[in-house]
Amino acid sequence: MQLIDIGANLTHDSFDHDRDAVLQRARDAGVVQMVVTGASREHSPQALELARAHPGELFATAGVHPHHAAEYTAECDAEMRELHAHPEVVAVGECGLDYFRDFSPRPAQRRAFELQLQVAADTRKPLFLHQRDAHADFLAIMREFEGKLGPAVVHCFTGTREELFDYLDRDWHVGITGWLCDERRGQHLRGLVPNIPANRLMIETDAPYLLPRTLSPKPKDRRNEPAFLPHIVEELARDRGEDAAVAAANATATTRAFFGLPEAPLKASGGGY
Template sequence: MPTDTTLQLIDIGVNLTDSAFSKDCDEVIETAQACGVSTMIVTGTTLEESEQAIELCQQQQPDILRCTAGVHPHYSSTFDTTTRQQLWALAKEDAVVAIGETGLDFNRNFSTPEQQIHAFEQQLELACETGLPLFLHERDAHEKQLEMLSSCRDHFSRAVAHCFTGSRKELYNYLDLDLYIGITGWICDERRGTELQKLIKEIPADRLLLETDAPYLIPRDMRPKPKSRRNLPQYLPHILSKAAQLTGKEDQQLAQEVFNNSRYFFNL
């Protein structure tokens, strides 16, 4: 794994409130920093986890952790009449730099499509009202998500298609809306990541963001192979190196580009 400490990276998606980090969260953060990951954006997926993310940020220096606040489509059934007001209050916290994780997931439908559409609509409105960017999830719901984003594109500031694994058509649909594209260790997967490996060079340099989505999606091609299947933010430099190789750039050049993109996107 690359450990070039001259690199400065921002991991735009880390699930540090996940139980996988309950015993060693501070150590995970420190190790990531030692590997060049200077800032981590903690993902909020429910009201409770968004609150936990804010508390986690407040325990660290503000330039180390920031977070999102939102309700993931899986949990849209919990989105009631008070949720929007509660999210509005959370969005005012200094630690919160985006609305989300929000969007649509018609693959597993843990919440009904109707519930997901309602929750997403409310969070789209919240992003438009607060000026905060959107941290987006989408699976098997591209057309509907695109329709909803398009209808209010003139009113929200920025959005990132987090953990993008879609087709070329889907990529260009998002780029046509001036969205940013978040790439994970999926590009390191020789089984499922081959299409993304071809597409990454088509993502404009000023639209690419990198993330681990830890503890999920550990890069499969790390050697030596980690003993644990838990993904860690310290592996972001490995994802960067793979992305640099695929785009024909030096690690340092790509690192500077995605660092600048991340700072601008989250207004850091």
């Protein structure tokens, strides 16, 4: 089976010493393609650079996470638009709202989100969205762009049943991570994932973050990486009452359709189920 990780922060400095080995371990695990998350003014160009170095295997998003919203100036907007001129950049984001940490002032978060939604409206590229503890404002801002946007995925979904159905009612996609495997914070997700239609469900590691707590053995450095995506799929499939191969195939087909990805190049093929 072929797997696609829709959210891997491969520009993170924790990968600087062994990035090629990380990519090879992913291939060996059956992860044939990855979308490298661009989440800041600094890292979005780096995500594109990685994608261009691995054509057909790596792709990129370009955007500014709400944690960095204060950096979204007019110059930053121009830089993002320039990045989106490249075909390797397949989505706008990571963008959205995060009221849990409030690393940027909320007015700055809302303005940066609105400006990036305008980029998505202008380019018609898919949206790679982030929302935490800001559901009402998130929906209100998205509503302002109703009818102007292409497809959207709420990445790393960790929210409530109400939030999930609000997203599904709007035909948005949902990204599931190893948060599902966290018995402290993610237990509620196990009862929610069966409600996500197969053509709306995608999978991701959010590496190097969110190492699945049910993974055994765990890496000594506790760093998550795309090679662990099959473990997430197995947990997800069990909660959905599906065979893992079925869950993997459905997620891969949904991801290819959402981002407009080609078939994986032969050099990227690896193991899997």
